[in-house]
Amino acid sequence: MKVGILGGGQLGRMLLQAAANYTVETYVLENDQYCPSAHLCHHFTKGDITDYDTVYNFGKQLDAITLEIESVNVDALDQLEKEGVKIFPTPAAIRIIKNKIVQKQFYKDFGIPSARFKITNNKNEVASHQDLFPAVHKIGEGGYDGKGVQIINSLEDLDKAFDAPSVLEQKVDIQKEIALIVAMDSKGATAIYPVSEMMINPSLNLLDYQISPALIPEKVLWVVEAIAIKLVKALNSPGLFAVELFIDKNNEVWVNETAPRVHNSGHHTIEANHSSQFDMLWRIMLGYPLGNTTPILPAAIINIIGEDNFSGDAVYEGLEEVLKIDNAFVHLYGKKQTKPGRKMGHVTILHNSYQDLTHKANKVKQLLKVKA
Amino acid sequence: MKVGILGGGQLGRMLLQAAANYTVETYVLENDQYCPSAHLCHHFTKGDITDYDTVYNFGKQLDAITLEIESVNVDALDQLEKEGVKIFPTPAAIRIIKNKIVQKQFYKDFGIPSARFKITNNKNEVASHQDLFPAVHKIGEGGYDGKGVQIINSLEDLDKAFDAPSVLEQKVDIQKEIALIVAMDSKGATAIYPVSEMMINPSLNLLDYQISPALIPEKVLWVVEAIAIKLVKALNSPGLFAVELFIDKNNEVWVNETAPRVHNSGHHTIEANHSSQFDMLWRIMLGYPLGNTTPILPAAIINIIGEDNFSGDAVYEGLEEVLKIDNAFVHLYGKKQTKPGRKMGHVTILHNSYQDLTHKANKVKQLLKVKA
Numbered sequence: 001m002k003v004g005i006l007g008g009g010q011l012g013r014m015l016l017q018a019a020a021n022y023t024v025e026t027y028v029l030e031n032d033q034y035c036p037s038a039h040l041c042h043h044f045t046k047g048d049i050t051d052y053d054t055v056y057n058f059g060k061q062l063d064a065i066t067l068e069i070e071s072v073n074v075d076a077l078d079q080l081e082k083e084g085v086k087i088f089p090t091p092a093a094i095r096i097i098k099n100k101i102v103q104k105q106f107y108k109d110f111g112i113p114s115a116r117f118k119i120t121n122n123k124n125e126v127a128s129h130q131d132l133f134p135a136v137h138k139i140g141e142g143g144y145d146g147k148g149v150q151i152i153n154s155l156e157d158l159d160k161a162f163d164a165p166s167v168l169e170q171k172v173d174i175q176k177e178i179a180l181i182v183a184m185d186s187k188g189a190t191a192i193y194p195v196s197e198m199m200i201n202p203s204l205n206l207l208d209y210q211i212s213p214a215l216i217p218e219k220v221l222w223v224v225e226a227i228a229i230k231l232v233k234a235l236n237s238p239g240l241f242a243v244e245l246f247i248d249k250n251n252e253v254w255v256n257e258t259a260p261r262v263h264n265s266g267h268h269t270i271e272a273n274h275s276s277q278f279d280m281l282w283r284i285m286l287g288y289p290l291g292n293t294t295p296i297l298p299a300a301i302i303n304i305i306g307e308d309n310f311s312g313d314a315v316y317e318g319l320e321e322v323l324k325i326d327n328a329f330v331h332l333y334g335k336k337q338t339k340p341g342r343k344m345g346h347v348t349i350l351h352n353s354y355q356d357l358t359h360k361a362n363k364v365k366q367l368l369k370v371k372a
Numbered sequence: 373m374k375v376g377i378l379g380g381g382q383l384g385r386m387l388l389q390a391a392a393n394y395t396v397e398t399y400v401l402e403n404d405q406y407c408p409s410a411h412l413c414h415h416f417t418k419g420d421i422t423d424y425d426t427v428y429n430f431g432k433q434l435d436a437i438t439l440e441i442e443s444v445n446v447d448a449l450d451q452l453e454k455e456g457v458k459i460f461p462t463p464a465a466i467r468i469i470k471n472k473i474v475q476k477q478f479y480k481d482f483g484i485p486s487a488r489f490k491i492t493n494n495k496n497e498v499a500s501h502q503d504l505f506p507a508v509h510k511i512g513e514g515g516y517d518g519k520g521v522q523i524i525n526s527l528e529d530l531d532k533a534f535d536a537p538s539v540l541e542q543k544v545d546i547q548k549e550i551a552l553i554v555a556m557d558s559k560g561a562t563a564i565y566p567v568s569e570m571m572i573n574p575s576l577n578l579l580d581y582q583i584s585p586a587l588i589p590e591k592v593l594w595v596v597e598a599i600a601i602k603l604v605k606a607l608n609s610p611g612l613f614a615v616e617l618f619i620d621k622n623n624e625v626w627v628n629e630t631a632p633r634v635h636n637s638g639h640h641t642i643e644a645n646h647s648s649q650f651d652m653l654w655r656i657m658l659g660y661p662l663g664n665t666t667p668i669l670p671a672a673i674i675n676i677i678g679e680d681n682f683s684g685d686a687v688y689e690g691l692e693e694v695l696k697i698d699n700a701f702v703h704l705y706g707k708k709q710t711k712p713g714r715k716m717g718h719v720t721i722l723h724n725s726y727q728d729l730t731h732k733a734n735k736v737k738q739l740l741k742v743k744a
Contacts, residue, residue, distance in 0.1 A: 013392055014392075016392075016412075017389045017392050017393075020385055020386075020388075020389050020412060020706070021389075021701070021702060021703045021704065022702070022704055023686075023688075023704045023706055026411075039398075039412075039413065039414040040388075040392060040411075040412055041411065042411040271646070274643070274699050274701075274722065283695065287692075288691070288692060288695045289692060289695045289696040291695075292698050292699055296668055314395075316395075319660070320659075320660060320661065323655065323660045323661045323663075324661045326664050327646050327664055329393070329646075330393060330394070331393045332393065332394055332395045334392070334395055350646065
């Protein structure tokens with residue numbers, strides 16, 4: 001079976017590591033020929049994943065396609081789907097998720113709890129919805145990793161608002177920020193991974209570290225899982241989905257957003273669950289039974305982020321010290337160049353004590369630095 | 373760091389899957405450009421690993437080299453080592469292991485228990501050592517996967533004996549056949565994996581299935597571990613070693629042979645141990661601390677072998693049924709062509725009950741067939 005991946009970053013890299021357990025022939029489309037995935041596939045094509053002809057020509061030779069980033073040319077995927085190429089997830093599901101306005105409307109239409117919102121086309125329209133303040137302003141298309149999101153607490157923040165089609169949503173009074181990976185196969189069978197709890201670094205708006213399974217009351221967990229399953233069933237597409245949610249201070253659960261692909265919040269599944277999110281997506285695409293999502297041990301993920309004030313050839317400080325930690329697993333993405341805030345890798349730690357996990361996660365953050 | 377692998381089979385493939393966790397730049401030398409490793413490295417070189425110039429030219433651009441098969445040109449590795457390339461294991465250790473005569477003499481010299489033996493140069497010399505019968509005749513160089521080994525029970529078997537420099541050793545009255553992986557880093561620190569117990573298919577003389585950790589008395593285990601550590605320390609080389617041993621019917625322990633590399637008997641470590649044998653070898657080569665060899669759950673390995681009477685494009689029967697088994701992990705090596713007895717992949721099963729493991733291993737053997 002010939003399967004293509006749109007995008008060649010770290011998600012593609014880890015997908016390709018898992019692919020080599022099966023007989024799949026792998027193809028990658030990506031503009032950067034030195035990307036983390038380029039050397040791990042059977043066939044690398046240099047090209048723009050947002051261009052119709054490039055995606056169509058790449059895809060027409062394949063049996064199936066998946067993606068590692070939403071900003072792809074969905075029109076080309078529509079056409080390929082008509083011609084019999086299987087797309088994971090379907091172009092229809094990608095369209096819903098790709099545009100944050102459509103995504104929010106989808107939650108509303110299907111009764112999936114999500115913060116109250118208005119669609120805005122410019123800054124002036126933001127000013128007319130002060131009833132939603134303090135609010136989060138999210139650009140409709142093109143946001144990624146904290147870019148394309150602004151906090152609008154009052155009219156004083158109005159200059160930060162987007163002058164483009166966007167969603168303005170009431171800020172949730174967050175108690176916990178969580179995520180979970182849901183897999184759905186082509187027959188509609190689902191599997192869910194344990195919930196992860198995220199700690200966010202406010203200055204970069206990037207994940208600081210993450211613990212899984214999250215420590216949340218069982219009744220809240222049931223709600224979270226029911227919402228996530230409902231959401232994926234409503235998307236009505238085989239594939240792997242990362243659902244990000246908030247638990248507010250009243251223990252109410254709200255969907256924040258969904259990614260139609262393998263996701264940073266599931267990286268620990270490589271070591272912490274019997275079947276990783278990457279293995280799971282291959283099982284779905286190859287038509288195999290779903291894998292086992294049981295956790296082996298509680299896990300923490302620490303992202304390895306390019307240090308401030310360093311740009312250029314990446315140098316990793318503290319790697320040896322980190323690898324001395326029992327059950328610390330390092331994943332470096334093979335990016336030659338670092339820059340401030342760039343995701344360069346991650347470390348997963350396994351331990352049966354949560355206190356120990358937190359302690360070790362902080363130790364890794366202190367030890368491991370990417371400089372140039 | 374630039375690291376080369378001599379040979380591009382399934383061992384190389386699994387090494388390369390693990391390599392992508394680190395920033396290593398990978399090179400593979402192998403005659404078959406469609407081999408299981410070819411598409412997973414940064415740089416593939418088509419060439420003969422037994423040829424001096426080919427190995428030397430491949431290696432002189434590299435920081436380190438390892439191998440996935442012993443039949444390499446060791447003279448070239450000697451020269452490369454002199455020029456500063458690090459070889460894992462050292463050419464001296466490879467020389468000892470590569471020739472079964474030298475290997476047996478090494479055990480004798482270092483007081484490592486191994487069956488009584490004589491060196492033979494032809495069939496007539498075999499006839500003059502009837503005191504060793506029933507015996508095993510092993511050709512000095514070129515044996516692999518059961519080839520190059522003959523059982524000589526009596527003079528009637530003499531026509532099976534090798535007319536080449538070989539070792540004739542007394543047959544051990546085997547109670548159990550076991551193996552364990554030992555890792556040694558460049559500072560001499562060692563780590564050992566739990567012992568595996570092998571079940572051999574007598575007709576192919578290939579591994580049938582394997583259980584780990586082996587069910588052996590603790591006192592015997594201590595002896596096994598002590599012998600394995602002594603052996604690797606005597607080889608005096610960093611690297612990863614698979615030590616195969618017999619436990620005889622008196623619970624005495626005898627070394628059968630050693631492989632200077634990652635090994636079939638350690639494949640379950642991918643899912644069954646926190647740090648796999650493949651991860652461990654990268655840690656050693658990259659100068660990182662040794663990994664954690666603690667078992668997660670007991671494991672069984674079932675090799676997927678080409679069925680008798682089928683040669684040609686491989687077709688896998690029963691794959692879906694096998695993947696339905698909880699914690700059954702399939703590894704297909706991506707070999708296009710099958711032939712009788714060819715290793716096409718393996719399945720690892722994890723379960724906390726040994727009875728269940730054995731039951732599932734048999735089920736996998738019945739379900740999964742490679743035909744053409």
